[in-house]
Amino acid sequence: MSAVAKVDAIPRLETRGRVTQAHVIRSEWTKLVTLRSTRWSLIVAVVLGIGLPLLFAAVTSSHWGGMSPHERADRHPLDIAQAGVFISQLAIGILGVLVITGEYSTGMIRASLTAVPKRLPVLWAKLGVYAVVSFLLMLPAVVIAFFASQAILARHDILQISFSQGGVSRAVVGGALYLMLLGMFAMAIGTIVRNTAGGIAAFAAIFFVIPPLLNILPSSWHDAIAKYLPDAAGRAIFSLTHDANSLAPGAGLALFAGYCALAIAVAAILLVRRDA
């Protein structure tokens, strides 16, 4: 056929590249920031993570005069400052699942794993990029939430706590650390389940459904088990106080990171072994 004359039309590549972990990280960064779902989830995580503590601070301030001493004693400034972590975890967790299951539902995973057939670099890059992005966004969010809620409460001269007071800065930063690890945990679940609905359901079951269900158990059992579950271990990272039914921050962090590592290890093995 006469096509030989047009061979020049297909541009040749001057220099050849190769797959490196750094290149894959760059690629995963591009993938993360070029989707609307990412932008919306992260905006929700940051805006509500800051907004909710401000709302609680304002409501507490305006109702303070009418509260009983018992009610007042029940309010803790750090609970108000960290209210946002509980709402942010939903957005961070769901996005963590979506980052990987979105590739399975659209078929993108075939392109990803064809470009990087060794597969694991894709998982490491996804985890690393998402961990850094979520931590760098949530760290300012929890710090702003702390100082802004304190500023609102300060106008009524109530519930003041110093950032330099023992454990406070650790608890505030711990909120961002918890969210980062939670995002990685959720991504590992998504990699294992490979389905958006199933991944979100599994994530919600582990963090929101199973813990309250354990209340059905005899309290001695419940107390023995509950503090070792992922949600309680994670909460220990950003709680100021600890009692017999909760872990110390360091132990909580170690256990929660251990759960993450376990989930990631299972995800990595399945990613390599299963047909894409």
Place this chain on the structure above:
Amino acid sequence: MIEAEGLTKDYGDKRAVDGLTFTVQPGIVTGFLGPNGSGKSTTMRLILGLDAPTSGDVRVNGKHYRDHAAPLHEVGALLEARSVHTGRSAYNHLLALAQTHGLGRSRVEEMIDLVGLHDVAKKRAGQFSLGMGQRLGIASALLGDPDTVMLDEPVNGLDPEGIHWIRTLLRDLAAQGRTVFVSSHLMSEMALTADHLIVVGRGKLIADTSVTDFVEQASGKIVVVRSPQAEDLRSAIAGPDIKVVSLSPGLLEIHGLTAQQVGETAAKHGFVLHELTPQQVSLEQAFMDMTRDDVEFRTGDLKVVEAA
């Protein structure tokens, strides 16, 4: 170059690919032909390492696909199933793929221009028509300037202009010395673009032949003869594998002999012939005959390869 050896894949108790052994050579277009569901797409997934073979082995340019340091430079693939995130623009999709190999934006722009997606490159891929999706898939396949190009049903969803463009592209790629492996369920499409054919049916290899041979073999065995001594000729050529149909008085259609054989028999007996015409069987018909009953395919003259 793609080399498959005894390639087999089971999904549960269904055998999708059954002992395929073939080699796809560089510099020509090799058609991968088979009815829908005959294992073509699975074979391509096995070549790319997306699925692991149950048994057997397949190598690309001498290595397992997974072991290449820069896989996109070795094989560029367009899979039949869409492999694009619907929420991402064509440009960003290609950029993310390019970045895995350290390639930059200029390469992405070259590919977008090559496939003619310039005006829609910033649109989300989910809004693309089937044809635009195919063009994006081809841009992804050629991104790494690969030595081997593997396209699964590339003309699906393309308009006539797009189909013509693909045919030219495949020829150009082969002319550049690349290995070009392209699947289709349409024989007529392959006849126009391919030099060599690998035909599969129900996961098994049916034929591994050049297109020229395929055409010759398929169409050379039917001859129409017009003769005043038609009935005498009919008795003279009778044999176990030969079928003769009387089209009208003095006109025979003979199956199982070439024009040369019929002419020589007639000369030997001194029969007068008024016409001796080899019939062209449609390629589509030949392909359908061939794949209808893949294992018990009966013609001995085609180079039939039966999988172990």
